[in-house]
Amino acid sequence: MYKIIDGKQVASDIKKEIAEEVLKIRNSGGKIPHLAAVLVGNDGASETYVSHKVKACEEVGFKSTLVRLDKSVSEKELLDRVDALNNNPDIDGFIVQLPLPDHISENKVIEAVDPSKDVDGFHPVNLGKMTIGLPSFVPATPFGIMELIRRYGIETSGKNCVVIGRSNIVGRPVSILMSKKGTDATVTVVHSRTKNLPEIVRSADIIIAAIGIPGFVKADMVSEGAVIIDVGTTRVESDTTKSGWKLKGDVDFDAVAPKCSWITPVPGGVGPMTIVSLLHNTLLAGKLKGNM
Ligand code: GUN
Numbered sequence: 001m002y003k004i005i006d007g008k009q010v011a012s013d014i015k016k017e018i019a020e021e022v023l024k025i026r027n028s029g030g031k032i033p034h035l036a037a038v039l040v041g042n043d044g045a046s047e048t049y050v051s052h053k054v055k056a057c058e059e060v061g062f063k064s065t066l067v068r069l070d071k072s073v074s075e076k077e078l079l080d081r082v083d084a085l086n087n088n089p090d091i092d093g094f095i096v097q098l099p100l101p102d103h104i105s106e107n108k109v110i111e112a113v114d115p116s117k118d119v120d121g122f123h124p125v126n127l128g129k130m131t132i133g134l135p136s137f138v139p140a141t142p143f144g145i146m147e148l149i150r151r152y153g154i155e156t157s158g159k160n161c162v163v164i165g166r167s168n169i170v171g172r173p174v175s176i177l178m179s180k181k182g183t184d185a186t187v188t189v190v191h192s193r194t195k196n197l198p199e200i201v202r203s204a205d206i207i208i209a210a211i212g213i214p215g216f217v218k219a220d221m222v223s224e225g226a227v228i229i230d231v232g233t234t235r236v237e238s239d240t241t242k243s244g245w246k247l248k249g250d251v252d253f254d255a256v257a258p259k260c261s262w263i264t265p266v267p268g269g270v271g272p273m274t275i276v277s278l279l280h281n282t283l284l285a286g287k288l289k290g291n292m
Contacts, residue, residue: 002260005148011272015060018279022061034063035282036085036094041071046097056275062282075104079112086114093119093285119281131176137281142174144273145208145229154227154262161185162204165211170231174208209250219255228263231270
């Protein structure tokens with residue numbers, strides 16, 4: 001019988017741990033962690049993500065600031081706002097919600113963020129540090145995945161891990177973390193150009209599915225006893241929900257789960273972990289500055 005990796009529960013446990021730390025900081029007269037988020041335009045999904053981030057800050061006792069900018073904002077104006085946040089000593093960390101409008105270079109904006117405040121872990125300095133095993137801010141989803149694996153005591157040393165997808169924010173960084181010293185998995189990254197993909201995925205003890213295609217991983221791609229981390233969160237039409245849509249993962253859950261030892265559900269698996277990763281990084285940013 002397979003067991004569920006309950007990301008909702010772990011996220012709630014971590015939020016409690018962070019809230020206790022904030023209380024200690026408050027009681028000892030330290031500086032309260034302060035996260036800022038920059039939201040450009042009013043894309044529905046981005047609004048939802050950012051409002052969840054702000055709400056999570058409030059839940060653990062952080063300060064939060066939301067900087068809203070019109071979608072017509074110039075790249076120069078946005079870079080000036082980033083600079084102001086870099087230079088504001090009260091802000092411990094901040095994020096610029098992606099995607100940005102087409103007339104703004106995301107790379108320029110990411111590189112403008114002070115790496116010591118880059119709690120998304122997207123700056124090349126942080127990605128570089130992570131790659132060579134130095135302490136750094138780890139991007140939210142990879143951090144959340146690693147924390148689930150650690151807290152559930154899932155054995156990684158010497159295991160075959162297949163990562164499906166090579167995005168800069170999930171597949172590539174998680175493949176680096178899974179192979180690092182101390183975690184010690186043997187990692188293969190597969191993607192849209194991979195030959196014999198099902199055969200390679202069948203060789204996995206641990207599958208991390210981050211390709212963004214709902215139901216992509218079928219039962220015949222999975223070996224008995226595999227551990228599956230499903231990162232997919234695609235909105236698909238549904239006549240059983242009020243909103244008319246529901247979230248579907250990259251794994252054909254009903255068919256695949258009976259073959260697994262452990263599996264993350266969608267929703268309630270990796271998703272809830274991403275926001276606590278951001279809170280964790282913000283607390284870390286404050287501590288590294290000696291603020292707390
Ligand atoms: N858009 C989707 N995911 C993310 C994220 O983790 N950080 C930011 N800044 N934007 C996103």
